[in-house]
Amino acid sequence: MLIQVLNGIVYGGLLYLMAVGLVLIFGLREIGNFAHGALFMVGAYVAYTFSGSYWLGAIFAFLILAAMGVVLDAGVFRPLRRQDHMITILVTFGILLVLEAGVTLVFGKDIRSVPAPALLSGTVNLGGSLFPAYRLFVIAVSFSVAIGLSLWLRYTRTGLYVRAACVDPTTTAVQGVDTDRLSLLVVGLGAALAGLAGAVAAPLVAVSPSMGAFIVIESFIVVVIGGLGSFGGAFVAAMLIGQIHNFGVIYIPWAATTFPFLLMMGVLIWRPTGFAGRRI
């Protein structure tokens, strides 16, 4: 039982890393980043490229994706900020196709695997049952990110600006905050977290150009349930979906993937703006 719950937290943690990036990008730019799954996938491929040293791979995944995020914000999101939502959805969808095809061109369609680092390849004895050490590491990573991010948002000046800009970018800009510079940082961070999630997930899943799809769809569900634009909501919803997904897979495998969806529909009926959110 404990093992199952932990497995759920592992998956929930990955979902959180994805969802919080989506929330950050939506908060600053009002853009639903449909290419987020592709960023996750690129992160996993960076880890694969550096699979000689796992740690180097994870760090590079974070840094390279951060750079991609900055480029994305300056080159795509900023010029589109006054456009209709529809346009940004379509453009990010186009970016997803280009990234997936680009990775296919370089690495091919074959499934790759990334070994877990030697240091964490063993198992840990938790009250009589064995649990892979690497999975505990995944939990640790996602929780550290969650804690670090909330501390940053709550106690630093930049964090204050980010929270303000998420509520109302225009007023925040009027108060003298350079929201464009802020958004470079925030979109970079969101993309970097997607890359980190990809690198961290790489030893657990099959690495392939289309690997982003499964996680991005559940991340969207997390974001909708948590309330688009809510950081705390994203964490709670990610943990919830992680558990539901995991128990579903064990007990009712054929319907497992529809449970998060049903929960989402339920939440939409009950509270159309999500758990925590004012706006969706």
Next chain:
Amino acid sequence: MSAEPMNPSATRRDWTITMPVALLLLAAALASGMAVPMMIASSLLLSLALQAIIEAIFATSVGILIKQNGRISFGQAGFYGAAAYIAALVVERELASPELAIVLALVIPTALAFVLGLLIVKIPGIAFAMVTLAIGQALYEVAYKWRPVTNGDDGLAFSLPDTVFFLDSDIFLSPASMFIVCWCVFVLILFGYAWLSKSPFGQLTEAIRDNPERAQFIGYSITLPRALIYAFAAFVAACAGVLFSLYNGFVSPSIAHWSFSGAGLIMAIIGGPRLIWGPALGAIVYFWIKEVAGDYSDAWPAFVGAILIAVTLLIPSGFGGLLVSLFDRVRRR
């Protein structure tokens, strides 16, 4: 897209098409389709053409949501796949007559979409796209994972009985006759859609699309009309799904996958979703790109993605809109 006039026909001189003219056009369109198999002998070519028509119907379904509701859906393949599977399952298990199977395959996805629509049409743009993606994928997962019923990844093959709707069932299998069937369905859907779009109901949904608050303030329900449009779009997708199922006699989960929804969306966008026939044009362009670019490289989706981005940013009215404005320019001379 927001800078564009919402209804391109409003800015041009409106051609009022009276009912008799419309019926004449309809008859001409149907007849011209019947003539095609007489001119093209190659059944391979006809088979490709009829698949393109099925995809054109599917793209139209995505276009309906964009034009009437101003919403992007990433989940239409779910309804397409559901219809294809229902037809296949009912026929294969002999749960009912094939005629009833076809009716059920059209009615169930439409009803499902209507109920879901009542819940989700109020959700604004980005979240709506996410939610439809989740709906489509949930339907895909049912097809993929519910092995005892759907046969999972292996797919489901079935064969039609000798007669369907008093017709020899070979009609649905031979490319020449199936082309005519698909063409007729396609033409009827386009005419029905054009009529719906022009009707007071169609105008109402466009008013809600442009300004829901004001439409509500005037006293209209803003949920029901949009849910009906969502259901109509699902019905059109279901028509395409049934045609696919009948022609192939085989269904597999990939037809419900979100990448097919995405393909339908790309077709609608590059063709011009504000035009009735835009998505269908886009389907033909897409089909052609896939055939040509697919020969050169596995990376053809990158090419499609680049075209999608370029069309979205540079010609928001799509290739169809481009054609219309060229035509207008020529006419004004």
